[in-house]
Amino acid sequence: MNVTLADAAWPEPAPASAPVLDPHTGRGFLSRGRVLGLLGPAFVAAVAFVDPGNFGTNISAGASYGYLLLWTVVVANLMAVLVQYLSAKLGLATGCSLAEVCREQTSTPVRIGLWLVAESVVVMTDLAEFVGGAIALNLLFGMPLLLGGLVMASATMLVLRMRVRGLDGFPVVVVSLLFLLALSFVYLFTFAPPRAGSAAGGLVPHFNGAQSAFLACGIVGATVMPHAVFLHSALSGGLHGRTVTTIRTAAMLRYIRRDVVIAMGLAGIINAMMLVIATHLSPNAGTSLHAAHSEFTRNQGTVFASVFAVALLASALASASVGVYSGQAIMQGFLRRNSSVFVRRMVSALPALVILALVSDPTRALVFSQVALAFGLPFALVPLVVFTGRRGVMGSFVNRRRTTLAALAVTAVIVALNAFLLANLGRA
Numbered sequence: 001m002n003v004t005l006a007d008a009a010w011p012e013p014a015p016a017s018a019p020v021l022d023p024h025t026g027r028g029f030l031s032r033g034r035v036l037g038l039l040g041p042a043f044v045a046a047v048a049f050v051d052p053g054n055f056g057t058n059i060s061a062g063a064s065y066g067y068l069l070l071w072t073v074v075v076a077n078l079m080a081v082l083v084q085y086l087s088a089k090l091g092l093a094t095g096c097s098l099a100e101v102c103r104e105q106t107s108t109p110v111r112i113g114l115w116l117v118a119e120s121v122v123v124m125t126d127l128a129e130f131v132g133g134a135i136a137l138n139l140l141f142g143m144p145l146l147l148g149g150l151v152m153a154s155a156t157m158l159v160l161r162m163r164v165r166g167l168d169g170f171p172v173v174v175v176s177l178l179f180l181l182a183l184s185f186v187y188l189f190t191f192a193p194p195r196a197g198s199a200a201g202g203l204v205p206h207f208n209g210a211q212s213a214f215l216a217c218g219i220v221g222a223t224v225m226p227h228a229v230f231l232h233s234a235l236s237g238g239l240h241g242r243t244v245t246t247i248r249t250a251a252m253l254r255y256i257r258r259d260v261v262i263a264m265g266l267a268g269i270i271n272a273m274m275l276v277i278a279t280h281l282s283p284n285a286g287t288s289l290h291a292a293h294s295e296f297t298r299n300q301g302t303v304f305a306s307v308f309a310v311a312l313l314a315s316a317l318a319s320a321s322v323g324v325y326s327g328q329a330i331m332q333g334f335l336r337r338n339s340s341v342f343v344r345r346m347v348s349a350l351p352a353l354v355i356l357a358l359v360s361d362p363t364r365a366l367v368f369s370q371v372a373l374a375f376g377l378p379f380a381l382v383p384l385v386v387f388t389g390r391r392g393v394m395g396s397f398v399n400r401r402r403t404t405l406a407a408l409a410v411t412a413v414i415v416a417l418n419a420f421l422l423a424n425l426g427r428a
Contacts, residue, residue, distance in 0.1 A: 052132020099333020
């Protein structure tokens with residue numbers, strides 16, 4: 001139960017890295033400085049919430065329906081805050097990832113079933129990252145899509161192997177890419193601002209046919225992200241043990257709440273800006289990222305379109321690197337087996353490379369992958385809610401009744417949305 005993510009994520013031992021949380025100061029794992037020291041595991045997990053799948057769903061939603069689904073982005077982000085808080089709390093309380101807790105607390109058939117769904121989720125996630133990165137490289141440099149996918153695979157391996165002053169450079173690089181993405185969208189938002197009245201109307205929950213529900217389901221899948229549930233619990237497992245005994249439980253909970261709220265808030269703002277910027281596109285431009293880039297070039301200029309492509313590339317590179325960590329945590333947690341990072345990267349990249357080789361414009365695959373993630377969400381959320389509500393698992397960190405009820409409501413909404421989509425799949 002106490003195998004760490006570092007053991008799971010590397011095929012050979014790596015030099016010791018800085019702790020996720022300093023046990024004396026309570027500062028985050030990126031630095032002990034005044035600014036970066038405030039950044040914790042949620043900022044790594046947050047990368048999963050602004051991946052190329054979010055580009056695909058938010059751009060399609062904004063171009064096709066204007067501000068209609070802005071409320072979905074807001075609600076999905078609020079769901080993500082609660083879910084990621086529970087995930088971090090589980091890791092903090094047990095020192096284990098959600099996958100490890102599932103392995104210890106469920107029967108073999110259930111464990112294998114949950115593992116298979118989780119691995120499928122990772123494949124769908126990697127599909128979005130590789131396709132998005134290949135599209136970005138094509139937009140920026142005219143690189144063929146298949147070659148772009150191979151470059152993405154190589155680049156993520158470099159990020160995962162990077163070390164800075166003897167420490168694991170992965171979190172520093174990934175969070176730096178997250179902030180590059182945020183700055184890019186601040187620039188885009190400045191030159192493509194919202195229409196206040198219409199944006200306010202988009203905060204009222206409603207749909208306009210099955211296709212809008214299909215996109216809403218994709219937005220939820222792209223925002224809550226089941227693989228990030230497994231990842232965040234694994235990252236927060238480093239806070240367990242000596243750290244928990246050194247810092248009071250209440251202080252620890254305040255830390256992870258702050259970490260989650262700030263990180264998820266940043267991701268939510270980026271997602272909202274994506275959709276708002278897309279409302280400046282025609283409906284036809286929302287059918288693909290290539291079409292969106294072309295229309296941005298015509299209407300807003302080359303610099304604007306290039307910044308959009310740079311943001312997409314930063315998103316793809318960061319989230320693809322995070323995806324490998326998620327896959328390692330899932331396999332080690334459920335099966336107690338480690339795999340070579342290189343082998344996992346290549347195997348999970350294969351579906352995306354096939355799509356890039358056979359499909360001229362794979363943006364549609366981005367949206368479908370995010371819908372698939374929405375269907376995989378209950379298989380991560382139900383165990384999370386069950387285990388965080390058990391005192392035997394969580395001890396003093398066990399959920400309060402209202403927290404469990406809120407988490408059950410989130411799960412019910414996602415299941416209902418999935419059921420609605422299935423019932424209207426022929427019209428979506």
